[in-house]
Amino acid sequence: MIRPSQQDARYVAYIVLLRVADGAYSDLALDSELKRSALDQRDRRFVTELVYGVLRLRGRIDFALGCFCNQPLPRLQSEVQWLLRLGAYQLLEMDRVPAHAAVDATVELARKLGLASLTGILNGVLRALDRGRDEIPWPQPQQIRPYLERVCSLPTWLAKEVMRLLPNQQARALGEALAQPARxxxxxxxxxxxxxxxxxxxxxxxxxxxxxxxxxxxxxxxxxxxxxxxxxxxxxxxxQDEASMLIAHLLDAQPGQRILDACAAPGGKTTHLAALTANQAEIVAVDKSPQRVELIEQGARRLGCNRISAHVWDMTLAADFLIPESFDRVLLDAPCSGIGVLRRNPEGRWNKTAADLRQLAALQQRLLAQTATLVRPGGLLLYSVCSFSHIESNDVIDSFIAEHPNFTLDPLPAQLPAHWASVFAPAGTLRTYPHCHEGMDAFFAARLRRRA
Missing domain, CATH: 3.30.70.1170 (Sun protein; domain 3)
Structure with a gap:
């Protein structure tokens, strides 16, 4: 076997995909492999497109491959599946890559990886895909669920969730937006x-x-x-995505206030709050991961945010260093399914289920209940998630208010620009969608005020 070089862009992409298949986060795996490589900027962009494109469109790619493979794709060994997906993505989605180059490079990579016995199936399936790509029986847009699954590349559980929340035309538009690269x-x-x-x-x-x-x-x-x-x-x-940038504005943070960011890592919203208050507010940032708390501290130093103190703590538990009713503003950007940012974290399509949404909602309820004790009378608690599921948004807020009568849903700030009205839901919450709001990620936020 001739070991492929770290200067081989397709090899680097293949290694990243295998790491993601083993449970790694795509962004972290990609970053670490690119740091180890000797690729120039153009090849780095090529690797990035291959990795995110294959993960984002895996459902579409697998449907196309299934039309030309003699046995079900899941029955093939993992290495063959990912090599086929790499080659198929180039054939179907990258016009600037000649078909012969996509096929030959994939076959040659398999040979260098010591998979010479598999080059026949790779060559045969990819060449058949190239010849028959115009005959693939893609579902039509009016076939809403097959269209979402096979064209928009949504797993079945997520296609059902989108269809449950939105009428067909909007569901198609959201699915199509999630199949595109994030801006x-x-x-x-x-x-x-x-x-x-x-x-x-x-x-x-x-x-x-x-x-x-x-x-x-x-x-x-x-x-x-x-x-x-x-x-x-x-x-x-x-x-930072634009939808994420809106969250700190909704908290209406002011200089001189005490502010808690309860699930703060990696710190984008924390440092935004520091900027909005001109470094004149005391900001406490908490996250349960020591490594991620280091990211908060690094980001604060880089951006010149000098009034942020970061702590390691699980916010489902009471903390001795957080005095009850002592914060003017509390941000809970809660752990969630991340289905609103699938364009950026595409592996989330394939490693989550509908059951995960319910489990996450239970965690979000516990976090809300704990952080609510830290809000002073008259203060604000802002809940946000990068998800469009009602299980993680409206349902969580409705349940919280029912169980905490000392909090009310607070109208979003009147001083916000008038054109922000398009991102506000009728209930006075924020809800953004990539197909409605100029490509922003899908976010939800609700502002809660503690009665004085």
């Missing part, structure tokens, strides 16, 4: 610069960017140049 956006760090100055910096370096529609600090990267983004080491920006 790239960053939050400008207003402790160090302003949005217009940062846009000028990006433009001068050859990047194309524009202002976000809703978040006043947000910048959408429409096309990246060859250079890295300027200002990373200087802390001029934080990578």
């Amino acid at each position: 790239q956006s960053v939050r400008v760090n207003t402790l160090k610069t302003d949005r217009d100055s940062f846009l000028d910096l990006l433009c001068a370096a050859g990047h194309e960017a524009r202002r976000c529609t809703f978040a006043p600090e947000g910048v959408v990267l429409e096309r990246r140049g060859e250079q890295r983004l300027q200002g990373d080491e200087e802390g001029l920006y934080q990578v």
Whole structure:
């Protein structure tokens, strides 16, 4: 066997996919493998597209492969499945990769991996897919569930959840949006610069960017140049989706207040709160993972947020260092299914089930009950999740209010810009969808006020 080189982009993508199949997070596995490689920027982008594309569209790819494979795909050994998916993604989704290159490179990679006995099936299936791609019996949009599963690449449990929540046309639109790559956006760090100055910096370096529609600090990267983004080491920006940027604004944090971010890692919303209060608020950030608390501290130092104290703690339990009724504002960005950010964490489609939503909702209820004890009378508790499931959003809030009569659902701030009205649900909560709100992730947030 000739071991493939770390300079082989397809090999690096293959290794990342195997690690994800073993339970790794795609972003962490991709980052670590790219750091070990000697790939240039173009090949790094190629690897990134392969990894996220295969994971995001696995359902679509597997349906297409199933039309040309003599045996069910799940019966093939794992290595063959992932090699077929790598080759098929290039054939079906990457016009700039010639078909012969996609097939030959996949077969050659198998040979270098010591899988020479499997090159015949790889070559045969991929060449058949190339010849017959125009004859694949894709479901039509009006066949809503097959369309969601086989074209939009949603697992059955998630297709059912989308259909339960939305009428067919909206369900199709959401499914199609979740099948697309996520747009790239960053939050400008207003402790160090302003949005217009940062846009000028990006433009001068050859990047194309524009202002976000809703978040006043947000910048959408429409096309990246060859250079890295300027200002990373200087802390001029934080990578963050626009929907996530809206959350800190809803808390109405003010200088001089005591603020708790109860499930804070990796710290994007924590440092945003610091920027919104001009480093004039006392912010306590808590997370149960020591490694993730280190990320909060690193981010705070990089961005110049000097009034954040980070602690390791499980917020389902009472903490001696958190005095009851002592915080003016509490943010609970709760652990959730992450189905609202599947474009960024595509493996979430395949490693979760409907039962997980109910288990997570129970955890969210416990976290809400515990953090509620820390809110002073008259203070605010903001609950948010990156999920569109009502199990994790409306149902959690309704149950909490029923069990805690000292809290009421508080209307979202009147001082917010008028054009934010499109992201507010009738009940006074925030709900964003990628197919409705210019490509933002799907988020939910509800603001609760403790009675004085």
